[in-house]
Amino acid sequence: MTLLELITKASANPEIILASESDYPIILNPDESLLNLEPQLKEGLNPNFLIQPVTGFQISRIDAEIIDWGQKFLKKLKRKLKNPHNFGADDFLGILNAFFEKIGKKVGISIGVDPSDNGYTCKLIEKVGFFMGREVVRLVLEACVVLEIWEVLETLIVHGLVEHSCYSNLVNSLVTKRKSDLLCVCVKHFSDLPSSDFLCVLKYFLSTPKGAYSSMVAVKKEWESEALLAIEKATDKSLKGKKIRMANDASILLMIAYDGFSVSELCLHYLIASMSLDELILTSAISKLNGVEIMALIQYLGKWLNKYERFPQAGPCPKASSMLGLKTCEWVPTVEDIVKCIGLVLDEHFSSLVLHPEFREVLRSIQGTVNSLALETRLCCSMANVIENLRTEVKG
Helix, strand or coil: CCHHHHHHHHHHCHHHHHHHHHHCCCCCCHHHHHHCCEECCCCCCCCCCCCCCEECCCCCHHHHHHHHHHHHHHHHHHHHHCCHHHCCHHHHHHHHHHHHHHHHHHHCCCCCCCCCCCCHHHHHHHHHHHHCCHHHHHHHHHHHHHHCCHHHHHHHHHCCCCCHHHHHHHHHHHHHCCCHHHHHHHHHHCCCCCHHHHHHHHHHHHCCCCCCHHHHHHHHHHHHHHHHHHHHHHCCCCCCHHHHHHHHHHHHHHHHHHCCCCHHHHHHHHHHHCCCCCHHHHHHHHHCCCHHHHHHHHHHHHHHHHHHHHCCCCCCCCCHHHHHCCHHHHHCCCHHHHHHHHHHHHHHHHHHHHHCHHHHHHHHHHHHHHHHHHHHHHHHHHHHHHHHHHHHHHHC
16 A cells, blocks of 8 residues: 555544554654664565665654553543542642653653742643643643643643644633633744634633733733833943844834733734734634724724824834844734734725714724825835935946
């Protein structure tokens, strides 16, 4: 059977895929397996062929033990979660830490943190979390939500251990739990957020439910601290050349991103700035917004237009994260993001915006800002043409 036939057969039968995931839930170490392979001695085979069949494949002893430990941990955690009232956070962290410690010792990875220190479990996840199988990760996520162990959950997200198949359940659980800060973490780290989850988060930030604002405090503090840090960098006399210019640009950008926006709008920055996603997803989400949500979105976009009109020198600072440690610069919506979003809102809800007087008033104010920005753009283009003509004359 050819490789293509094997792939076709497997894709046509999901049970085969599920069985293989269950048998080999972790990334196998190829070194020991490859060393055990030997040519298959069979009559009729041409020894001059580039590809020869081999025999002797078997997974390494260490991988086999880790898979076995994962299966036992999975069964134990399932049994414990059936009665969560008698299963607390300390009990869960205890068996999770023991599982990771056992793996770390087996593969020779030193954790380097005292077990009594805060964040010990998170450090274990950073070091050996990738040894967890897919089913183990799903159940650990479920346990973190049920027992509300948010720090561990955030670590799993940040280190890329949450797979695409877990996105929807996790996003819905965080919305139910009103964990606004962790929803922002999901938006930042889930590059392929499905359209249904994108819509769920967009609606959540546009019409924030009761009890959600308390978890947004961390988001506000992050933007505030980054803005203050940018100002410190911009006034740091030890910075020279490219770094000081970047610090000045970043301080302006983070200032306009923080001032004048509500806490929920600061969370919305992440979603709008992540619009490198498929435009169809964004269009679909905007088309499903109700009147209150459309108004909130238009007002938010209008604020951005006013900011960029007042501070035309503000622009993207993609390297500020790596050079100055200002990570939120990556999550400030650009003029292109804002204009794109406004265009999609008008395309999807034009009749509603024209017929309702409250919408018309907001659109009039936005129109004035757009006209001003368009005039500046035309002037900039004219100046660019003048400069290019002067260069041509000088060269001539």
